[in-house]
Amino acid sequence: MTALHRTGIAMVICAPSGTGKTTLSRRLLLEFPNLVLSVSCTTRPPRQGEIDGRDYEFLSREDFLTRRDGGFFAEWAQVHGNYYGTPLVAAWKLLAAGRDVLFDIDVQGASQIRRSLPAARLVFLLPPSRAELERRLRGRDTESEESLAVRMKAAALESAQAHWFEFWIVNEDLEKAWEELRAVYMASTLSPALRPNFLACLLSGWDQCCNPQPVPSAD
Numbered sequence: 001m002t003a004l005h006r007t008g009i010a011m012v013i014c015a016p017s018g019t020g021k022t023t024l025s026r027r028l029l030l031e032f033p034n035l036v037l038s039v040s041c042t043t044r045p046p047r048q049g050e051i052d053g054r055d056y057e058f059l060s061r062e063d064f065l066t067r068r069d070g071g072f073f074a075e076w077a078q079v080h081g082n083y084y085g086t087p088l089v090a091a092w093k094l095l096a097a098g099r100d101v102l103f104d105i106d107v108q109g110a111s112q113i114r115r116s117l118p119a120a121r122l123v124f125l126l127p128p129s130r131a132e133l134e135r136r137l138r139g140r141d142t143e144s145e146e147s148l149a150v151r152m153k154a155a156a157l158e159s160a161q162a163h164w165f166e167f168w169i170v171n172e173d174l175e176k177a178w179e180e181l182r183a184v185y186m187a188s189t190l191s192p193a194l195r196p197n198f199l200a201c202l203l204s205g206w207d208q209c210c211n212p213q214p215v216p217s218a219d
Contacts, residue, residue, distance in 0.1 A: 006194040008095035010117045011035075011185060012103045012110045015125035016155030018137045020171045024125070024181050025104055032185065035100040038091060041067070044082035057087075075105060075112035084109075088116055100189065107161045114164075121188045123181065124165040127155075128172035 015021035029035055041057040043064050052058050059067070064083045068076055076085030086103060094101050095117075103113060103120070113120050127133035130152070137143055137151055162168060167184050171177040192199070 004195070004198065006098055006189070008034075008098050008100045009185075009188045009191075009194065010091065010095060010101050010103065010113070010120035011123065011188065012105065012113050012120050013123045013125065013181075014105065014107050014110050014158065014165070015171075016127065016133065016158050017151050018133050018140075018155070019125045019127050020174060020177065021104065021125050023174070024171070024178055025102060027178060028181060028185060029102065031182070032100070034098070035102055035185070036094065038086055038101050038103050040084050040086050040105075041073070042082060042084045074116040075103075075109040077106065077108050079106075086113070091117065100185075107158050110165075111161075119193065121167070121184065122165040123167045123169060123184060124159075124162040125177070125181075126159060126162065126168055126170045128170055130156075132172075 013021055013025055025037075029037060039053065039055075039057060041059050041064060043059055043061045046052065046056070046058055050056065061083065064085065067073065068083070068085060072087060072089075073085035074088040074091055076083060078084075086105065086109065091101055103109070105113070110122060114122065127136070133155060134148070134152060137148055143151065169177050169180045169184070
């Protein structure tokens with residue numbers, strides 16, 4: 001490993017449904033090839049078009065619980081009767097190889113990632129207002145009044161946890177939100193902690209400049 005090599009960054013993005021997280025995350029992945037999406041494990045059956053190992057790693061309930069109890073996951077949760085989890089060792093390997101890893105997870109998962117990967121950068125996307133979020137959800141034309149109420153309640157609960165995230169991005173204008181998310185990612189890749197040996201190696205090449213040898217006497 002050379003001094004110029006850097007370890008990868010773990011970036012967590014959380015947001016209430018309807019805030020634009022999927023759109024912004026996909027754009028980030030398209031622009032930065034070194035950034036990869038973490039592949040989660042799940043006990044739910046594959047949906048049409050999903051490929052095992054690409055979209056999810058599909059596990060039996062028994063296998064998932066065995067892995068969970070063995071500390072296999074960086075984070076896990078039960079959602080609508082199915083289990084979801086992020087493999088910890090796979091994330092470590094990617095980060096050690098210098099790849100950046102994007103975690104598209106909920107607040108519960110982000111809280112666990114904060115403990116298992118303490119250096120993770122935590123980003124929370126927010127709508128500009130409750131009314132605007134409701135307007136966007138209604139605009140999908142896929143929500144019943146009952147499901148809309150559930151999503152709005154969930155949004156309030158999730159947003160109440162935003163205070164412990166490092167970065168807030170308010171998605172009032174998509175292009176502005178994109179520029180802010182891009183800036184957070186790019187700045188995160190420049191942290192000195194990602195290249196712990198670089199400065200020492202650089203300065204070691206300046207020894208002769210910083211500590212010149214004494215000039216021999218003419219006598």
